[in-house]
Amino acid sequence: MENWYQRLVLAGLLGMPLVAQAGEGPPRQVVNPDIERRELRQVDIDTEDFEVSVYSGILSIQDFESDVVYGVRAAWHITEDFFVEGSYGQSEGDETSYEKLSGGSPLFAGGERDYTFYNLSLGWNALPGEIFITDRYAFKSDLYFVLGAGSTDFLDDNWFTVTAGAGYRLLLTDWLAWRLDVRDHIFDRDTFGEDETTHNLELSTALTVFF
């Protein structure tokens, strides 16, 4: 009897809030979850992964002596180890030894000797380092290797060119650097009758800006 009565009261008490809640709308939150929602705040931070350079140096064109080369480069530093770089440069071939010795009329017209090239390379900062000048100043440096492909316009034809080389970058500030580059531009040329592989060594120095 008592049991039956208690059950009725309990059922009434439990049922009441359910009925009341159904009328009021959303259920009240009884327990606060102990997890705070983590908001991620976007940060507008200056990213300096791009590098542009103006360079000049000497290009030794196989059979056509050496001449001044100058050009521009732009690089994107994808990680601290790797970067991709596009280069464009121009130079001019001089007279071949044959032309000088024979004393005859030149084999190529002036415009044909223009040497322009562009290439896209993958660079690897293989040996990062730090240079210490006195005990007050330390500068970041990188010794890197590059391998790429591109096109060379020389003697009125375009040549598929593989570029390989190494370079050294010294960061004078976070955004200004000085570079030294040695690159071999390798392409097969059939201008003198048969295919021959030519190596055209470029030695250059550059001032670069990171932004």
Next chain:
Amino acid sequence: MTCPDYHRRIGSGFIERRVLPVLLLLVVAGLPGANPARAEEDVAESFVTQAYIEMRTQPGRGYPVFYVAERGERIELLKRRTDWIKVRNARGIEGWVHVDDIGRTVDAHGDALALSSPNYEGYTERDWEFGVLVGDYGDTDAFGGYLGWHFTRNLSLELAATENFGDASDGTMGTLSITHQLYPTARYSPFLTLGGGVRETRPRSTLVESQDRTDNVASVGLGVRVHLFQRMFLRLQYKHYSVMTDRDDDEEVDEWKIGISAWY
């Protein structure tokens, strides 16, 4: 005796204090991203919540840790280079902290900063990709670059330039393609591509009949992207081109390429 020295000191001081800063400002103001005034405006600050964070002398994993910022310390975020962020603490000490460590610091409201090194999730949700490819176009050496924009996870528009070098002729080609990757989250992700463009063919200067010509091209192809690490992935592709020449038959050319790409 002291007079000339005095004047010289005034003179050199003038150059150092007045002229040099103005010259430097003029040079620096012209360089994008190097403007110190702008950098100051962009300064974000953050508080160390982990036990400590390590500050290195230069942006690179091998450089020595010269300072350790402790829990509760306030740091200013100055700039980022690849995975490293240059920071300055309240005492003016500057150093480079890995971006993942900065991602665990919080702002003044206690919210974590949305900074992390590029990861696989970022790769699957990339907006842009860019790559350099080399290979073979109709038995000639070819190389080129492309830029892709992903407007959905599966579909992207790709603008590509290819140059090829043959014994009889050279060519330059520009194409616009739509590319569909079937499984965007897969590490080895196959794709199909369909496009069209323009090709300029230039007979070699050694040939007598040297008339440049420009033709329309249509292309169909397939390939695979393989994620390597961080922002870098490998791309292998085969494309078949139909070059619509003025002659009776179109030129049918097969192209194979391999390249390195990066996403953004």
